[in-house]
Amino acid sequence: MRLFSRVEAIEAFPLADFGGHDKPTLAQNESAFAPSPAALEAGRAALARAALYPDPDWNELRSAIAETLGVERGLVLCGAGSMDLISCVVRAYSGPGDEILASAYTYLFVASTAAQAGATYVQVPEDDFAVSVDRLIDAVTPATRIIFLCNPGNPTGTRIGNAEIVRLRASLPAGVLLVVDQAYGEFDDQDPRPVFQLVNEGNTVVLRTLSKAYGLAGLRVGWGLFPADVGREVRKIVNSNNVTGVALAMATAALQDRAYVSDVVRRTAAIRDRLAGRLRDAGLEVPSSFTNFVLVRFSGEAEAVLADERLRAGGLIARKVAGYGLRDCLRITIGREEEMVRVGQILGGLRGESGAI
Numbered sequence: 500m501r502l503f504s505r506v507e508a509i510e511a512f513p514l515a516d517f518g519g520h521d522k523p524t525l526a527q528n529e530s531a532f533a534p535s536p537a538a539l540e541a542g543r544a545a546l547a548r549a550a551l552y553p554d555p556d557w558n559e560l561r562s563a564i565a566e567t568l569g570v571e572r573g574l575v576l577c578g579a580g581s582m583d584l585i586s587c588v589v590r591a592y593s594g595p596g597d598e599i600l601a602s603a604y605t606y607l608f609v610a611s612t613a614a615q616a617g618a619t620y621v622q623v624p625e626d627d628f629a630v631s632v633d634r635l636i637d638a639v640t641p642a643t644r645i646i647f648l649c650n651p652g653n654p655t656g657t658r659i660g661n662a663e664i665v666r667l668r669a670s671l672p673a674g675v676l677l678v679v680d681q682a683y684g685e686f687d688d689q690d691p692r693p694v695f696q697l698v699n700e701g702n703t704v705v706l707r708t709l710s711k712a713y714g715l716a717g718l719r720v721g722w723g724l725f726p727a728d729v730g731r732e733v734r735k736i737v738n739s740n741n742v743t744g745v746a747l748a749m750a751t752a753a754l755q756d757r758a759y760v761s762d763v764v765r766r767t768a769a770i771r772d773r774l775a776g777r778l779r780d781a782g783l784e785v786p787s788s789f790t791n792f793v794l795v796r797f798s799g800e801a802e803a804v805l806a807d808e809r810l811r812a813g814g815l816i817a818r819k820v821a822g823y824g825l826r827d828c829l830r831i832t833i834g835r836e837e838e839m840v841r842v843g844q845i846l847g848g849l850r851g852e853s854g855a856i
């Protein structure tokens with residue numbers, strides 16, 4: 500059967516390998532907490548309407564986003580997870596001969612969508628696991644069409660300040676689309692408004708998801724703020740009816756339950772900071788995280804492999820990040836306190852015996 504050579508040349512997006520482990524892992528940055536009870540209730544009610552197609556205009560969800568985050572409703576598009584919107588924006592705004600610039604440690608799915616579009620994915624080094632705006636600006640060429648910025652970053656967990664993002668936008672040619680992926684934005688303690696505001700100035704897109712702080716990864720709901728003209732073009736390639744009725748109802752209720760999400764964020768951050776403290780006390784390097792995971796750097800690849808094995812033996816599945824070139828690191832999602840205490844004990848003990856490594 501005839502296949503486009505470009506498709507043949509694409510490597511499949513690597514799916515996480517949990518070695519047959521069928522319990523929640525520490526590998527996908529899912530929430531350690533159940534979704535809001537109000538969201539669960541809304542989901543049960545929406546199931547009764549499963550015979551009907553969902554609202555293709557996402558009206559209630561858009562209103563909830565606008566009301567709770569103070570953004571303009573008409574600029575919001577919704578996706579089956581933010582992956583859906585990443586893929587649509589990359590396909591709409593880049594193609595063969597174009598470059599997509601991203602910091603070295605940016606969500607790898609972007610590289611995969613760049614390949615689908617036939618665009619060249621260019622990675623720019625970071626300084627000590629922090630995005631360098633100066634390096635990104637220096638790397639822009641006439642072929643650059645999109646700059647993709649994950650803030651906070653994955654897999655580093657670090658973030659740059661709003662003022663740096665504003666400076667980046669101001670330094671870019673008007674024809675370069677800046678996409679700011681804020682999948683972990685709820686865990687960032689910065690005011691989101693200065694970045695949302697960039698969308699009103701044109702040529703900047705901000706993406707968010709219900710998969711992390713809201714605990715709805717299994718439902719697949721993401722959304723983005725798009726300048727009106729960009730949103731109009733992206734909308735042409737978004738599948739209509741892309742978000743199910745149950746997902747729309749649950750996401751709407753979850754967004755409206757502000758007290759619940761704030762509590763999840765606060766509790767997750769407290770568990771994260773205790774884990775990071777324990778790991779640093781054991782001599783491991785852990786960059787400051789503004790997400791629901793930590794990156795842990797070991798003395799070398801051998802120690803990282805041993806750490807992964809020991810965690811797995813204890814039923815704890817962390818994420819290898821060799822795909823980012825970080826062979827000496829593991830990324831660990833923040834789970835329940837009991838699990839994180841065990842992670843601390845296993846990794847702390849390892850350091851005690853690392854004379855062998």
Ligand SMILES: Cc1ncc(COP(=O)(O)O)c(C=O)c1O
Pocket residue numbers: 527528579580581582583606649652653680682683707708709710716719720721
């Ligand atoms: C930085 C970042 N962006 C986007 C996503 C995709 O999230 P989803 O498609 O579940 O909204 C993830 C998922 O891990 C992520 O880490």
